[in-house]
Amino acid sequence: MERTTTRRTVLAGAAAAGAALALPIGPAASARAAEGDAAALRVRWHTLLTGGPGLDLADERIAAAVARTGRAATTAATGLDPTATDGLFPDLTSTTLSNHVTTSFKRLATAATAWAVPGTPQYGDTALRDLLLGGVDWMLTNRYGQAHTRFDNDWDWEIGAPLALNDTAVLLYDVLGADRLGRITDAVHHYTPDPNLWRADRQIATGANRVWVSTVAAVNAVLRDDGDALAGVRDALSDVEGAGANSVLAYNDTSAAAEGTGEGFYSDGSFLQHYKHPYSGGYGKELLNSLSRLLNLLAGTAWTVTDPDLDHVRGWVDEGFDPLMARGDVMASVCGREIARPSKQGHVSAQTVIEAVLRLIPGFPGETGDRFTSLVKQWIAEDTYRDFLAVTDLASLVAAQRVLASPVPARGPLLTHKQHPRMDKAAHHRPAFSLGVSAYSSRIYNYESIQNENLHGWHLSDGMVLLYTGDLGHYSEDYWPTVDATRLPGTTVTAGAPADAAGQRTTSTADWAGGTVLQGTTLGAYGMELRAYGSSLRALKSWFCLDDVIAYVGSGISADAGAVETVVENRKLADPAAPLLIDGVAAPTTTGWEASPEGVRWVHLAGTGGWVFPAGTALRALREERTATWREINLKYGTDTPVTRPYLTLWQDHGEAPEDAGYFYLQAPAASAARTQQWAAAPPLALVEGSTAVHAVRRLTDGLLAANFWTAGTAQELTADGPVSALVRPDGPTVKIALSDPTQLRSSVTVELTGTARTVARADPGVSVTPTATGVRITADTAGLHGATLDLTLNRS
Template sequence: MSLPLTRRTVLIGAGLGATAAFVAGPAAALVADTATLRLRWRALLTGGDGIDTGDPDIAAAVERIGRTATGFLATLDTGAGRTALWPDLADPARSGHVTSSFSRLAKIALSWATPGTGHHAHEPTLRVVLDALDWMSAHRYGPALARYDNDWDWEIGAPIQLNDTMVLLHDVLGAERLARMTAAVHHYTPDPNLWRADRQIATGANRVWVCTVVALRAVLNGDGSALGEVRDALSDVRGGGANSVLAFQDGGAGGTGEGFYSDGSFLQHWKHPYNGGYGKELLNTLSKLLHLLAGSTWAVRDPAVDNVFRWVDEAFDPLMFRGDMMAAVCGREVARESKQGHAAAQPVIEATLRLAGADASRATHLTRLVKRWITEDTYRDFLKVTDLSSIVLARKALGSAAPAYPAPVLHRQYPRMDKAVHHRPGFGYAVSAYSTRIYNYESIQNENLRGWHLSDGMVLVYDGDLGHYSEDYWPTVDPHRLPGTTVERRALADGQDQRRVSGADWAGGAALPGTTLAAYGMDLRGLGTGLRALKSWFFVDDAIVCVGSGITGQDVETVLENRKLRDPQAVLTVNGAAVPGSPGTLTGVRWAHLAGTGGYVLAAPTRLRAVREPRTGRWKDINIKYGSATEITRTYLTLWLEHAAGTGYAYTQLPAASADRTAAWSAAPAAQVVAATGAVHAVASPGRHFLAANFWGAGRAVDLAADGPASVVTRRRGSATAVAVSDPTQKRDRVVVELFRPGLRVVRADPGVRVRALAGRIRITAETAGRHGATLTADLA
């Protein structure tokens, strides 16, 4: 049959391109037997043969594996009349208990298979595990048993753990038991392209998980045909590439749009930003799967596999600060105690270590990156928490001659998911917005019940307090007053208005490449209320100028800060004087400084509300599914402004700044608000060398004008002027900007940018159609 030339036919007939060579390996070394692949996966789990138990971190990991297994064995019910394996996993209506039961058995099996533990090759331990597996086959997980609750557990969670257990115990399972259990896996997860009981197309991380389940089942059964289906499913050959996990979702192939985008964004569940949730799991699981298939008959041959390396650089590195994954892209996982802050970065490091070992041409770059990630995180020691095989790879990376990269200094925007991040020496800064294109927050499966304002302009500052978002921030912070947000102070029900888009298109900004000068903003619309606020953030290196206007609604507040205090008595200084205790209402505030956090400079003397208070919460309050009922108390300092209808705000945030620097900025600001209307927000340096504006419609600010919605940043250095332009609405075909500075001419312009000199001004026309909010630039002189 002759097929038309499509992405599908290209993938079916693809030869091994140079970009994908690291996956397939040299042709002469092709592996055609599944037994080799099974042993390769076993080595991923156990660290492989000959690991150095004299290494203290490896010895500690081995001890940790044994200790974990001992704990689970102590509470495992081995009685003939049992109704569950563990008393705390006994609910026959909760599918998560099936996954957790298999997970505990996998950990016991790992201890049995790992030399150096007290259970290694221990016959009584083996008998207990085999008996427990048989009980699960008969009572919880088998073709004759009905599924219930969450499809993820039946098709992904449980079989992943069961497959690992079967790999670890393969030689002692017996043929009948192996056939029975792999048949159960195949029953629930038969196709690497589909999942759920109604056989939906699997996308994003779910597709990679399903592929991994099918691949391991195929390896255990010696099913080469299924391994070929797995390879093709990663590229979605069956669907013509529409839901390929390797290709960027803005490549025009169609599909659901779940996955990575070329700007580094990652979406899952249609429109939720999820780099630090599903995205990190996709990267980690895919790196294992590529490792499994490398150099084999079933190696991935899609050249788009090269994109995986771009993900590391663009979709993960900018979103991490000293080992902490920025919460704005972690979705509902912010409400999981086990996934706090630094824990979310661990899978990214593990995956990158595998990728560094897979491609010699990129090994040095990835090694330098991982070296920085591991060494700069002085809060959570990667070597103390990761698995054995990752410790081996990390030791190799840390011992290499390649120096760690320095801490990043950059500004990056993610227009496909309405997020922006800013890295400067000493701090990181993240802004979370949403629009007609992106959902506000996710609260499903009884998780993240109070994430109402996670995208209402939330600002999170990352600094030297590396445990700030990793020590119970989310269950104890006031969820009505997340920092940076403008909100109506009103009661909200758990999960209210989740998975909703905004009524406004305007969310995004522009940035000058190679600098930390940028503009960002959003047209905030309240869901089901009269709230509206035009919000802007202007990034001027170490300062962020925050502007709001046109605020409507009832009992509206803008939250400058809501900081969990490492020192409950951290000094709050206002206008140069220390304010003890819980201040209440402060009048005539020109500037404020919180010790250990930074400064806040008001554009004019302002009434500021402040409270220092202990707050008590439980993880179960925000996550019924996984949360602990233990009460936790943390002390917070909250600063906020109260708004009358039609008012606004203007203040500068100086993260990590001293009180002296805050006072100096107040006395002589290096950037000033020059427009704050319903048409335009703009900020300029005193000498006008820097001018940035967010245009909500046609308007003018100082010597800059736009014909409609736009974000514009300009900088003058000597005779050179750089201009950056974007369409944050992502709806306009072109943006026209005029700069009223005579005598300028174009030196360089991006494709799609035209520059024309007019009397007393220069006109810049940027073709923004199809750019999805990306910045376009021109250099003038």
């Protein structure tokens, strides 16, 4: 794709391109866009912000959204005073905190939206118009522009503030006047002159930051009627200047993008930002959101994105976002420091994903468009906690109503086991629950705590297990400030609270993190070698996700000092008196109850499910009310109002300075007490091996063997030559085998399988089979696969 070499107006560019693609937000906007002038592109952006002309105010949903827009504007304009000397708003007067600049502009944009939307109390109001114009002038005179030195966070100056200022300029365009418009566009261009670069020292912009900067530059270009700048935006998405090394459209493990920073999407659906942080539900969703807006703006013009890598967006949605959505929630393990922001709870992240996919549907017609339509229908319908149609913006509401009225059926609940080896995460989806496992390794950071956010994220990747059940608000309603962050479910930890932000942005010294998936099933083996930050704690941890049962195996749990625990569950209770059964006996429901029962065989918590301890175990249990403030985990965006929530915590105590301790138990999410008791009497899985060489379990109904080999070893009929994750499943006349290298370091892995399965029915490329005296030797070429699974099917003789 070539950059435009001579200045062209938006009129000339769009005329050459012909009619634009239809926008998801209303055909009226696209009809005007076909005229091809700068006004048409402003209309496109205006429509994205307001829903466009012709809103049906008789429609109850539309009317409610218009009313929401008006109420938001009333709140945003409270205290707005362009005659003030210390700040445009009385609570945003800092000249050291840059988010005060961004928030001031956001409030102006919110109020301007209501001014521009017919049906709001503010629509066309001259007093509000003058107040907003005065507010823009105040910010340009006192805070933002060439005469002002930036402070604090570059993001606010180059992305946050100009995004909001651009929106305000589009909304107020007809009343700005040429002089004020010039001041606005000059100020924005001063801070964000190049969609390829950002920060005061002009670093290469990557991932979501590149798309954000490009969005700022694109809307500014429309306001300035600068076709060359729009061409630069188009090319920046593909990083033409850098030969594609930082393209946001290319997968980071293929082509030139593999030579870049590693930030962005990978072909397995992973997304990394800030080098090695899993961030699909944070920066990833924002990249998708902003890109969908840009594609709408540029569609059908001379600056339409034609990079063939744009087709990767299909994979982002199918492999990256869909498996990480759990009935309206985005799994917290990939949301980074956003989990510590009160404004991001309550399924807000999922709303952003849905809005982005709605915008993408017109650009991916045919089968993909139908699939995205089916997907959005499912996402909206299954979130009964937060009604998407009651919270989304007007443009997305119009698009959603069109999608919901289409004849394409909803997809139905997702049933899959999906692993993301490039970010050390796994997701398991069954009809009654979803479950996520969060690990880290030498390749991936443990957690992020910058800008004084997410101060207690110490164990988010130490084997944390997040269970999503019918309690859709479990990880909302103040979970993250009130949960005991030293006892996150699934983790093995040294007791005690580290210092705020201790160890953030740290990789492990261990390579083993990952697993294997049997394609087309909900069967997966996952594991990690835990080498805890800041202590001598070491542990080998496995999760065998076999349909409705999860087997937890731990071994080699050792520490030179400190009390060590493995946390079975730490549940925020929707019902503070939720019944708890321990071996069939009801435990007290009073706050403050704690117990240390011995020889426990099974436990059931109403509304959550059950756990089975086949060999019996000593268990610790605690009911408590936990009180905290959001400020404790987020100094920047937290609030000081105390919140209290009820919890039940279950854990195994390995004692002081344990040496080679372990555990084995089964989890039955969403199971009834009767089913839990039944499985305790006759466990569906048996432990084959729980040593420091191998973890393995067998499912008794079909003989499935799931194994994680930490080193060379044997698990009954399966022998491995080194680190391997494997699934072996008898299936009628065949045996299906899945293998991977979770260390991502081995060029090949070899296993020997004894038995009668000897001839190859099908094999992935790179998998070879040779006979042995007792079975077969299987060699899988794992070089360059980055932990991906290889499959093989053998015929039984």
